[in-house]
Amino acid sequence: MDNQSLWEKIQQRDWFYTFHLPSGDSTRSYLPAEAQAVHATRLQMLQTCLKDYYGESPADITAIDLACHQGFFSHHLAAAGHRRVTGIDARQEHIDDARLICRALQHDNIEFAQRDVFSLSPEQDGQFDTVLMFGLLYHLENPVGALRVAKSLCKKVCLVETQVGPHISGQLDWGHYEFVKPMMGSFTVIDESHETHGPEMSTLGICLAPSTQTLIWIMQKIGFDRVELLTPPEGAYEQIRFGKRVMVAGYID
Numbered sequence: 001m002d003n004q005s006l007w008e009k010i011q012q013r014d015w016f017y018t019f020h021l022p023s024g025d026s027t028r029s030y031l032p033a034e035a036q037a038v039h040a041t042r043l044q045m046l047q048t049c050l051k052d053y054y055g056e057s058p059a060d061i062t063a064i065d066l067a068c069h070q071g072f073f074s075h076h077l078a079a080a081g082h083r084r085v086t087g088i089d090a091r092q093e094h095i096d097d098a099r100l101i102c103r104a105l106q107h108d109n110i111e112f113a114q115r116d117v118f119s120l121s122p123e124q125d126g127q128f129d130t131v132l133m134f135g136l137l138y139h140l141e142n143p144v145g146a147l148r149v150a151k152s153l154c155k156k157v158c159l160v161e162t163q164v165g166p167h168i169s170g171q172l173d174w175g176h177y178e179f180v181k182p183m184m185g186s187f188t189v190i191d192e193s194h195e196t197h198g199p200e201m202s203t204l205g206i207c208l209a210p211s212t213q214t215l216i217w218i219m220q221k222i223g224f225d226r227v228e229l230l231t232p233p234e235g236a237y238e239q240i241r242f243g244k245r246v247m248v249a250g251y252i253d
């Protein structure tokens with residue numbers, strides 16, 4: 001397919017992201033205008049974190065983008081200096097889209113595969129310097145398991161971006177009123193069971209969103225050496241500005 005036919009195919013529809021193509025054309029996003037800032041803010045936070053961690057010109061680093069959708073962040077990982085990027089998503093239609101956009105963006109160091117996050121392992125898939133898990137955790141019924149997968153694939157830094165719910169702390173009677181346990185946090189249960197056909201939704205329908213403190217505690221508990229809540233930039237998308245969505249970095253020193 002030549003560039004003109006590729007662009008004609010791409011512009012026939014709207015996309016989750018605005019992709020800026022080398023031709024100067026951009027894709028139309030189906031997100032309402034006021035929500036599109038969610039991508040811009042997350043991208044800015046990703047770029048700042050990677051630059052702070054790896055410096056201006058990182059050498060020979062690799063990345064995996066878990067739940068990559070149409071590959072928007074995979075391309076930015078490549079642009080940030082990753083030698084090789086792998087994007088995986090449970091939905092084959094996203095992988096087809098990601099490959100189409102990848103041809104138009106002319107990146108030859110990104111590969112996409114239809115995979116469920118729970119099918120990944122370091123033994124089969126290797127490890128990656130950077131692991132990205134954006135917009136996935138709160139669509140899962142086993143978020144702790146997914147964080148363990150992300151940690152197992154990670155050599156240096158893992159960025160988790162998620163919607164969060166309210167926090168619970170204090171003491172809980174644990175078998176007897178004289179035997180209590182401290183509560184380390186909470187998950188909010190959300191029903192997406194009638195929306196599993198939606199392109200951005202859970203594949204199973206029962207979703208657990210952690211509180212911010214719970215996410216940080218779990219990431220520390222499963223073995224990240226350092227865990228840091230990233231600060232939203234000036235003018236951040238409202239959800240991120242007000243802490244309803246957060247980005248947390250786990251580092252392996």
Ligand SMILES: C[S@@+](CC[C@H](N)C(=O)[O-])C[C@H]1O[C@@H](n2cnc3c(N)ncnc32)[C@H](O)[C@@H]1O
Pocket residue numbers: 066067068069088089090091094115116117118133134135136139199200201202203
């Ligand atoms: C809200 S979108 C986030 C997409 C992208 N990471 C972002 O932040 O813009 C959620 C994505 O998770 C994918 N997904 C849901 N469950 C998954 C699973 N178990 N394994 C891999 N991908 C999954 C969906 O297909 C969808 O692309």
